Amino acid sequence: MDLSDNTRGALFMMGSMTAFTLNDACMKSLSGELPLFQALLLRSIAVIAFISFMAWRAGTFRTRISRKDQMLIALRTVVEIAAAYFFISALFHLPIADVTAILQALPLTVTLAGAVFLGEAVGWKRLMAILVGFAGVMLILRPPFLFGEGSGFSVYSIYVLLAVVCVTVRDLCARRISAAVPSMTIALAAAVGVMSLGAVGSITQPWQPVSVTSVMWLAGASFFVIGGYIFSVSAMRSGEIGFVAPFRYTSLVVALILGLFLFGEWPDRLTMLGSGIVVATGLFTLYRERLTAKRQHLGLRPR
Structure with a gap:
């Protein structure tokens, strides 16, 4: 059966989000086995080896990169490092579905940041959707100043928000990088950055023996994160x-299933309500962006 490009892209995106979430589950399973930085370092070594081989096969290392793109790649790598630290730290301490649900706010934050920093057109309908989406995030986080003490809010809840901010900056940098720069170059720079974080951080923590169980979780994390990279590139192309x-919202469904069967976690009603609001407003925002792009293609004024 022949599939359309859009159908193939959708399947690749679902595969990418499933793979990334499985990677998250493997890393979370390591939280009781290995320190954070040791786990990051060991996973990064495998990821870099694979990406370097693929980049070499594709002739990526022969591509000349302009000074501007070098600066953007450097900035993107820095925020990728910060995002990895904040996200994995939160993942080690919070339910996987809660962390994944908050990350679903990314289409909202990227749209808002694009309007503020890149001057992209955003109508009042999308702005309202963004505000409603952020209200959904508050239902998931439940900060004490809104829900009182004992709401379950912790410093790791803030870490997830910081990860969202970092990934938003990362995506804005990606938009500004020239299309002539190979995707493998950008991915490799990010992987080296995360490995550097693991290497430096591991100096501050005593290393733990790597058991057979840890090796299996690390192998799974490496396999799935590489699969996520490959599928995500294929989806965009x-x-x-x-x-x-x-x-991309496939990741939330997968996180709910993995949280229940691997970790015995299931979000409460407020978290589920907040997740539903974030997903609904994200879908609406993506729909409006697609509609705006069509109107601009036809020479009509965005609204």
């Missing part, structure tokens, strides 16, 4: 971004 992007 197979179909229209406006059609493919909504399928």
Whole structure:
């Protein structure tokens, strides 16, 4: 059966989000086995080896990169390092579904940041959707100043928000990098940055013996994160971004299933309500972006 480009792109996106979430589950399973930085370092070594081989096969290392793109790649790598630290730290201490649900606010934050910093057109409907989406995030986080003491809020809740901010900056940098720069170059720089974080951080923590169980979780994390990279690149090159992007919410469904069966976790009603609001507003925002792009293509004024 022949599949359309959009259908293939959607399947690749679903595969990418599933792989990344499985990687998260493997890393979370390591929280009781290995220190954070040791786990990051060991996983990064495997990821860098694979990406370097793929980049070499593709002739990526022969590509000349402008000074501007070098600076953007450097900035993107710095925020990638920060995002990895904040995200994995939160993942080690919070339910996987809660962390994943908050990350679903990314389409909202990227749209808002694009309007503020890049001057991209955003109508009042999308702005309202962003505000409602942030209200959904507050339901998941439940900060004490809104819900009182004992709401379950912790410093790791702030870490997830910081990870969202870092990933938003990362995506804005990616938008500004020239299309002539190979994706493998950008991915390799990020992987080296995260490995450096693990290497430096591991000096401050005593290393733990790597058991057979730890090796299995590390192998799983490495395998799935590499699969996530491959599928995500394929998704972006197979179909229209406006059609493919909504399928990124597959990660929340996978996180709910993994949280229940691997960790015995299930979100409460407020978290589920907040997650639903974030997903609904994200889907609406992506729909409006696709509609705006069509209107601009036809020479009509965005609204």
